[in-house]
Amino acid sequence: MTNATATSTRTTHAKSTSHTGRVTRTAEQRHENAVGWAMLLPASILLLLFIGIPVLLAFGLAFTNARTISPNPTRFIGFENFTRLFSDPTFWFALRNVAVFAVIVVPVQAGLGLLLAVLINKQVRSSVFFRTVYFLPVVTSMVVVSLLWMFIYQNDGMLNQVIAKLTFGHWQAVDWLNDPRTAMGAIIVMSIWQAVGQHMLIWLSGLQTIPGELYEAAELDGCSAWEQFKNVTWPCLRSTRNMILITITIAAMSLFTQINVMTQGGPRDATTTVVFEAVRSGFQQQEMGYASAITLVFFLIIMVITGIQRYLTREK
């Protein structure tokens, strides 16, 4: 938008003063560059301060025995943190849990979001209402949502009560969050419920960029609704799809808040995650070096997965 305006102003200006045009243009370009850099500056400084430097520090700390508080100087210990990490069953549980979470959440949440988006993309009066309703959990803080769902999942909570009513009392109450078999499932359902609205909104914005003529043409060709979706909607959503895929994957991999509030990684490591383990070792147990090693490994995993996704969804 801004670029377009700038260019058009420049052309008019060049036309009106043709003899000094070239000189002014370079001078102006320089100024525009300066403005660009100046605008970039605050964000870059903040990014460097709060993302760049900490990331580099973490990479360095991963090879030391750094602790949050210690009277002894920090010492370089090579790959000791990593050997300890890879020999720890909890880490492998965490990795497995995150993988399960991502494998289920990514397609289900993306799919459900698309379904909702298609449903409310129709220009009917109630669509604004539904849009608001679906989006409501997104604006609610994850901590609040987690606390609410803890009550829902309780032994005598709403979920068990409702199922008991529906089955006329034949239901044996399940302690959803405290049973290794159900805990992860319970968290997955809640997480999808909370975040699906956001992805619905992104899908929706994608849907609205598809020109109406394409649908008209498809209709003239006698395409059914499904054929329209398959041949018009789906291909046109390519870039939206890629973006959603990558953002959901990263968000799913860094699962933390729900775990911290609801289960603390339990029962029996059934819901622990890589980020939760990193926070636990770093802050509860003050082993900064070890926690940094976890985050470094996690960083590499995300890099690889994102790389694979980029490769698979590249422009052919």
Next chain:
Amino acid sequence: MPHTNRHRTTRRTVVRALAATLAIASLATVGGCGEAARAAAKANANEITIWTHTAGSEAELAGVQQIIKDYNASPDKKATVKLQSFPQSSYNDSIISASSANNLPCLVDVDQPNTPYWAWAGILEPLTDKALLERAGDLMESGKGTWNGDLYTVGYFDATVALFARKSVLKKLGIRVATVDEPWTKTEMNDALAKLKASGEWTYPFEIGTADNKSEWYAYAFGPILQSFGGDLVNRKDYQSSDGVLNGKEGKEFAHWMRDLVAKGYISSKGGSDTALDFVNNKSGLLYGGIWSMSTFQKYAKDYDDIVVMPMADFGHGSVTGGGSWTVGMTQSCPNKAAAQDYIRFSLQDKYIATMAKAGMNIPTTTGAQQLVPEFSKGGDMQIFTKISKKYVKMRPETPAYNFISTEFRKTIGDIMNGADVDTWLDKAVNHIDGNIQGADGYRKN
């Protein structure tokens, strides 16, 4: 004309943006310096600050405020004391981060088992003032935080744990009322649980506070059971390893017993959040809880006289009970150590100890103060806790590794009660604990 205007605006914008950035940056630095300068000025002005964990516990907060008010009003004061209180749940984290930011106050509250860790990490300074040490000699042992032979912290009160039951219920089911001198044996304990369960009056007849899995409770309350079985959290000979004590034969026996509590339906692996209130409402028949449960009973139990306090059962190596509560210590960075210790000495008067202990219905740490609280003086109904504590207390391991051991123990026992395999899980915990101790060079000072 328009374009020159635009030019000027852009230039002005650039200048403004730069100026703003500079201004923010300089503000930040100046702000930082200002903070430090102000802190230094404060120290010079003979003003010392105390951090407490008492925000949210009104009575204790009022107690501290009273002590500070009296001290500041006394003619012999060596400095003016200021109070800053934190909620208990975030207190330890605040200290750790303040320590790494070099921002600690002069005096801090310390949960007694944390004393060695904070002493090792250079947060705490040993207490050396003669008058203070003399007074500290009057305190009961579990009211002090020591490490490597130095006294670091002193407490106004101590807490402990006990079994609570109703006399009428025990009588009806034919269960003996345990006494301080003769606690239940392991067989009696198991027998009592079986009888309570068989009565069918409660879904889970026994409540041990399993829901409290984010605090010290697991190590504080279940550690003593482990010790009574003959195991321990760490080998106390040199505090270098947990191997053989946590995952030894006795440790495994303990873990199996804990797991059976859930498996046999005696306890819920995720019990109520207010166990004392649940007991009052007869949601459980037997409660293993803290001394503080008594204040709930006194407030809400209509059958208060029916409730009986008993020590935890003897599982083979004598009954064991937990000890060590919140204490006060002085930081290494305190610029006015004489004043800090003078304040601590002042605060250890019997009348203040009595106020502080009474606030949470805990055991006052001096016999003098115990006389001032009717519940703890001769014939008082809380006196039994003093006896239990005196006879059976075993302090949590006095090692800087304790903080880590506690979090690991909590998680492991929680998982085991949820059905995890005892052998692998205990071995895993030992592996983690030993790894932590080695990673910190054995918690020695290099």
